[in-house]
Amino acid sequence: MEENRAKLIAAARKAFADKGYAAASMDVLTAEAGLTRGALYHNFGDKRGLFAAVVDQIDTEMAERAKARGAAAGEGWNALLAEGAAYIEMALDPEVQRIVLLDGPAVLGDPSQWPSQNSCLQVTRAAIEGLMAEAVLKPVDAEAAARLISGAALNAAMWVAASDKPGEVLPRAQVAFQALAEGLLAKPFSSSPA
Numbered sequence: 583m584e585e586n587r588a589k590l591i592a593a594a595r596k597a598f599a600d601k602g603y604a605a606a607s608m609d610v611l612t613a614e615a616g617l618t619r620g621a622l623y624h625n626f627g628d629k630r631g632l633f634a635a636v637v638d639q640i641d642t643e644m645a646e647r648a649k650a651r652g653a654a655a656g657e658g659w660n661a662l663l664a665e666g667a668a669y670i671e672m673a674l675d676p677e678v679q680r681i682v683l684l685d686g687p688a689v690l691g692d693p694s695q696w697p698s699q700n701s702c703l704q705v706t707r708a709a710i711e712g713l714m715a716e717a718v719l720k721p722v723d724a725e726a727a728a729r730l731i732s733g734a735a736l737n738a739a740m741w742v743a744a745s746d747k748p749g750e751v752l753p754r755a756q757v758a759f760q761a762l763a764e765g766l767l768a769k770p771f772s773s774s775p776a
Contacts, residue, residue, distance in 0.1 A: 587625050587635075589615040594636050599677040603633055603685040630689060634696075637686045641698035644672050644682070645705075659718050662709050663763060666735040667756050673742035674752060683743035693736055694729065703732050710766075719766045727766055734762050 593615040597606040608629055612619050626632040648665040655664030672678045686693060693699050707728035713719040719727070738755035745751040764770075 583625070586615075586617055586621050589617060590622055590625060590632060591635055591639060594632050595639070595677070595681070598633060598636055598681050598685065602680060603629075603689050608632075633681075633685075633689055637682055637690060637696065638698045640678060640682050641686075641696065641702075644669060644678060645698065645702045647672065649705075658709075658713055658716070659767075662706070662713070662731070663760060665706075666731060666759055666763065669735045670738045670742060670755050670759060671752060673739040674748055678739075679743040679748075683740045687740070694733065699732070699736070703728055706732050717768055720768050722766065731763055731766075734759055 590612070593611045594606070597611045597614075601607075606629075608619060608622060612622050615621075622629075622632060626635055648668040651668035652661035652665035655661050673683055686696075690696060694703070707724050710719060710727050710731070711724045714721055714724065738759050742748045742751045742755055
């Protein structure tokens with residue numbers, strides 16, 4: 583059963599990236615996976631359920647990539663900023679653009695309600711709480727700050743993905759994201775990444 587799920591997700595990931603959610607054919611997708619529509623319905627309920635599984639997989643991979651970029655930038659504030667900047671940068675990836683940032687909200691609704699986004703939000707909240715405990719950030723509501731930082735990164739990434747010139751929009755989005763996030767600092771931080 584896990585093998586069938588993996589086959590369906592892999593085929594769906596390709597189909598949704600190449601054609602978009604609306605144009606992806608479930609008959610073609612299941613045939614490419616060597617399975618039947620029945621397997622799709624058994625494992626995911628419907629096309630939307632399969633799409634949700636694909637979004638969850640990609641979004642989880644995005645979080646791991648952002649976390650790795652944050653770890654490479656150091657700890658604390660620098661890591662938090664680097665993770666946000668990395669998330670925005672992933673909007674240049676055609677698969678991320680199409681599936682997560684463009685079709686995802688249209689098909690699945692508010693991204694802040696997606697399980698994968700909610701788990702990222704909790705990680706961001708914990709990082710913010712730690713930075714507040716170290717007096718790096720102003721003492722504000724940690725959940726509100728996490729939602730605002732996560733939302734800013736997500737919306738910046740969606741802007742980049744929807745742009746006719748994403749490569750030109752990306753640096754503008756990242757600079758604005760950093761400026762917005764720096765508003766939470768208790769005092770100016772001299773080693774912030776650009």
